[in-house]
Amino acid sequence: xxxxxxxxFFDGGTDPLPDGDAGWRTWxxxxxxxxxxxxxxxxxxxxxxxxxxxxxxxxxxxxxxxSASGGDDVDAATVLAWALLPGACALARRLQSLSPRIDELVxxxxxxxxRSFPWRRLRKVAANILANTRTGxxxxxxxxxxxxRTDRVWAAARLVDPSAPFWGGHTGAQVPAPSAADELxxxxxxxxxxxxxxxxxxxxxxxxxxxxxxxxxxRTGRGSAGLMSNAASAEVAVQSGISPITVRRxxxxxxxxxxxxxxxxxxxx
Numbered sequence: 001x002x003x004x005x006x007x008x009f010f011d012g013g014t015d016p017l018p019d020g021d022a023g024w025r026t027w028x029x030x031x032x033x034x035x036x037x038x039x040x041x042x043x044x045x046x047x048x049x050x051x052x053x054x055x056x057x058x059x060x061x062x063x064x065x066x067s068a069s070g071g072d073d074v075d076a077a078t079v080l081a082w083a084l085l086p087g088a089c090a091l092a093r094r095l096q097s098l099s100p101r102i103d104e105l106v107x108x109x110x111x112x113x114x115r116s117f118p119w120r121r122l123r124k125v126a127a128n129i130l131a132n133t134r135t136g137x138x139x140x141x142x143x144x145x146x147x148x149r150t151d152r153v154w155a156a157a158r159l160v161d162p163s164a165p166f167w168g169g170h171t172g173a174q175v176p177a178p179s180a181a182d183e184l185x186x187x188x189x190x191x192x193x194x195x196x197x198x199x200x201x202x203x204x205x206x207x208x209x210x211x212x213x214x215x216x217x218x219r220t221g222r223g224s225a226g227l228m229s230n231a232a233s234a235e236v237a238v239q240s241g242i243s244p245i246t247v248r249r250x251x252x253x254x255x256x257x258x259x260x261x262x263x264x265x266x267x268x269x
Contacts, residue, residue, distance in 0.1 A: 003107045007085070007111065017041060044083055063129075084126055122199065126239070208227055208251050
């Protein structure tokens with residue numbers, strides 16, 4: 001199986017993509033930017049050639065139409081999921097060691113993110129949906145850092161046989177020290193609550209950290225332990241629809257903002 005088949009594409013059955021009929025024309029009437037594409041089947045090819053701003057505008061229109069809190073149009077959600085399919089397939093390949101059902105998990109989470117996209121608050125559709133799909137799949141697979149984000153108590157729990165002699169001398173569980181990933185997530189959540197950075201900034205930095213980890217870069221100094229490496233920024237640029245230079249510039253701004261806020265906090269303390 002594959003992510004595409006799990007979503008109902010390429011299975012030899014009825015094509016789930018809507019034809020360029022009255023429904024598509026209705027979308028164009030609501031969002032004239034969609035007229036640049038021609039029809040739904042041209043979406044993916046058009047996105048590869050479009051400027052980032054134009055691509056964001058078109059994807060946001062589809063996200064608004066397809067979200068349950070927007071137009072609640074399943075056809076529009078289907079087109080958006082199809083447009084994001086290459087990124088979802090790449091994500092499934094990277095996470096395939098986590099579960100034999102990884103294609104099913106990625107497909108299901110992608111559909112959830114498409115149908116629940118907060119279109120009033122967010123603009124970067126592809127970057128946010130794919131990042132949140134990855135987070136949801138990691139959480140579903142029991143990856144510790146993601147479970148702790150939603151339920152720290154359960155993440156710290158340890159299952160023990162009720163009849164084990166362990167219980168006789170049990171005096172209380174030791175809470176493990178937070179990991180570097182925990183501390184980073186806590187810092188970014190704090191910065192978002194204080195409006196120091198945006199949710200988009202947070203997702204970009206998390207994507208960059210994950211990419212740097214996959215690239216195996218460990219150089220320190222100006223390279224910020226690989227965070228600003230060419231390989232990592234190039235990978236995030238593809239996911240986010242922006243240039244690698246823009247990725248590094250935004251990451252540097254985010255890091256500088258957090259560093260300055262930390263310095264102010266230290267002085268105040």
